[in-house]
Each structure stands twice: as C-alpha cells, then as structure tokens.
Amino acid sequence: MRVLFIFLDGVGLGVDDPNINPFARLEMPFLQSLLGGNKLLAKSAPYVGERATLLPLDAALGVKGLPQSATGQAVLLTGINIPQEIGEHYGPKPNPAVAKFLLNGNLFSQLIKQNKTAALLNAYPPRYFDGVDSGKRLYSAIPLAVTSAGLRLFDKDDYYAGRALSADFIGDGWRGMLGFPDAPVYEPREAGNKLAELAKQYDFSFFEYWASDYAGHKQDMNWAIEQFKKFDDVLSGLCDQWDDKNGLILITSDHGNMEDLSTRRHTDAKVLGLLIGSVEARAAFVSGLPSRTGVPPLLATRTVNDLTGIYQRILNTLSA
Numbered sequence: 001m002r003v004l005f006i007f008l009d010g011v012g013l014g015v016d017d018p019n020i021n022p023f024a025r026l027e028m029p030f031l032q033s034l035l036g037g038n039k040l041l042a043k044s045a046p047y048v049g050e051r052a053t054l055l056p057l058d059a060a061l062g063v064k065g066l067p068q069s070a071t072g073q074a075v076l077l078t079g080i081n082i083p084q085e086i087g088e089h090y091g092p093k094p095n096p097a098v099a100k101f102l103l104n105g106n107l108f109s110q111l112i113k114q115n116k117t118a119a120l121l122n123a124y125p126p127r128y129f130d131g132v133d134s135g136k137r138l139y140s141a142i143p144l145a146v147t148s149a150g151l152r153l154f155d156k157d158d159y160y161a162g163r164a165l166s167a168d169f170i171g172d173g174w175r176g177m178l179g180f181p182d183a184p185v186y187e188p189r190e191a192g193n194k195l196a197e198l199a200k201q202y203d204f205s206f207f208e209y210w211a212s213d214y215a216g217h218k219q220d221m222n223w224a225i226e227q228f229k230k231f232d233d234v235l236s237g238l239c240d241q242w243d244d245k246n247g248l249i250l251i252t253s254d255h256g257n258m259e260d261l262s263t264r265r266h267t268d269a270k271v272l273g274l275l276i277g278s279v280e281a282r283a284a285f286v287s288g289l290p291s292r293t294g295v296p297p298l299l300a301t302r303t304v305n306d307l308t309g310i311y312q313r314i315l316n317t318l319s320a
C-alpha cells in the first residue's frame with residue numbers, strides 16, 4: 001500500500017451557517033459526491049461511503065487554549081500528545097521544545113528507517129531557501145521533519161521538471177507573486193492528475209496546503225470559496241487517476257480556522273479526517289489494524305478520535 005497525505009492547514013468541521021462558514025456556502029460537487037451529497041461540515045461526520053470515510057478528529061487534545069500549527073503538525077508527525085507534554089499549544093513555527101520531539105524521530109525518519117520511500121511534494125522557491133540559509137526563516141514543523149529525516153526539500157528545478165507541485169497546486173503563485181513568468185501552470189484537474197502521478201513514485205508522499213489557514217486569519221469569505229472550488233477540482237483530478245487497490249489518501253488538518261470566519265483566530269473545532277480508498281484499507285486504518293490481519297466492517301470499534309492516532313495508522317497501512 002501507498003499513502004498520500006494531503007495536509008490542509010486550519011480546516012475544521014464547522015456549523016452549517018453560510019454567513020460564517022465557507023464550507024456551508026460553497027458547493028464542492030466532487031467532494032460532496034464522495035460524502036453522499038453532504039458538505040464538509042461537522043454534522044456530516046462520521047460518514048462511511050463507497051469510496052470515502054469522514055471522521056471528526058479532536059485537535060484540542062485535552063489541553064486548554066486554541067490548537068496551534070507547530071504542535072498540531074508535530075502531533076500528526078509523531079503520534080505524541082506534544083501539547084500535553086509541554087503544557088500548551090504552540091505555533092506557528094516550532095520552538096525548541098516542539099522541535100525536540102520532531103528531531104527525535106518522526107513519520108518521515110521512521111519510514112526511511114524501514115526502507116520506504118517518502119517525499120514532501122511541495123516545491124519551495126529560491127527565496128525560501130535564502131531565508132532558511134540566512135537564518136531569517138525557521139522551518140515549520142513539516143519541513144523540519146522532512147529535512148531531519150535526511151530528505152531534501154524540492155526546489156525550483158524540481159518544479160520546472162515536474163517533480164514537485166506548487167503550494168497553490170496550480171502554479172499561479174510562481175508566475176505572479178514569486179516572479180517566474182515561465183513557470184509551469186496547471187488547470188486544477190491537471191494538478192490533481194499530477195499529484196496522483198507524483199504520489200505513485202513513493203510509498204509515502206505528503207503535500208502541504210497552507211492557504212486555508214491564511215484565508216481563516218484574513219476572514220476572507222470570497223477568497224476561501226475560490227480556493228476550495230479549485231481544491232474540489234484538484235481532488236477530482238487526483239481521484240480520477242488514483243488506484244484505490246494500492247493506495248489510500250488521507251486529508252487532515254492541525255486545527256480549525258477557515259470553517260469559522262467570524263473570528264480571525266484558530267478554533268477548537270474537530271478537524272476533518274477524510275480517507276479516500278478501498279473499504280478494506282479505510283476500515284483497517286480506522287481500526288488501527290494492518291489490513292492483512294482481517295478487515296473489520298466499516299467503522300470499527302477502535303476508531304481514530306484525535307490527531308495522535310494518525311501517525312501509527314499510517315505506519316500500519318504502509319506495512320500492510
């Protein structure tokens with residue numbers, strides 16, 4: 001089995017109120033087709049369908065305060081309740097206390113030890129590496145985990161050669177904001193096809209999308225809607241080319257934010273845990289058992305409830 005992990009920063013499952021929640025206002029025809037016609041809302045989860053399972057995952061983890069990115073991402077990447085260990089939610093970038101957990105071992109380093117292939121499929125622009133090299137920019141939790149596992153971050157050459165994708169999926173950012181007028185651009189469905197093609201080259205691949213958290217902080221309803229219309233097409237293109245027999249797609253987040261634009265802060269909402277793949281692979285993931293040991297039907301008794309459950313389940317799925 002292979003796993004593609006799509007990380008959407010700051011996406012919780014919110015209320016069905018189009019005044020504050022873009023997911024209540026917006027139509028995502030492809031995603032809704034996976035969810036039996038339901039929108040990506042709190043009331044839609046849990047859901048088990050023919051091709052997808054939607055679970056509500058707790059990101060607050062019993063620690064007071066609002067969940068933050070460094071700790072939330074580090075929990076996903078280690079399986080450890082780091083907010084509980086350090087006594088707070090922390091972010092956006094890891095402080096030494098959070099970094100220690102990631103440097104001590106994480107999903108990427110564990111997979112490399114097991115001789116699996118793994119990659120972060122985002123392409124980073126030259127200015128990102130300049131910032132890191134000059135000490136002005138700290139790694140966020142995900143690139144810190146990747147680089148500490150001895151893997152490299154993909155760069156401009158990788159992007160031009162089609163070995164990695166733009167953080168906005170389609171590449172508009174490279175042509176516009178980043179100033180590379182000849183950079184490749186994709187239609188959203190093509191970007192989804194490309195994501196499937198890249199994910200097939202690894203046992204485990206990861207894609208980080210941060211614009212959702214940004215839209216939440218900006219409280220920008222129109223932009224949020226535009227982003228997720230596009231994301232629905234990306235997802236459609238991805239699933240078109242995805243082989244459910246050999247792979248599982250996991251889409252999750254570190255904390256709520258964009259689902260409640262009445263506040264520019266994060267929320268303590270449950271986050272999406274969306275699995276796309278065969279019934280067997282999804283059931284095995286949810287139950288926490290490798291699929292070769294037998295498949296409990298659909299939603300098994302031992303369900304994954306919070307962000308700490310993701311790490312081990314990915315390892316189990318990849319060893320099946």
Ligand SMILES: [Zn+2]
Binds near residue numbers: 010069213
């Ligand atoms: Zn944020």
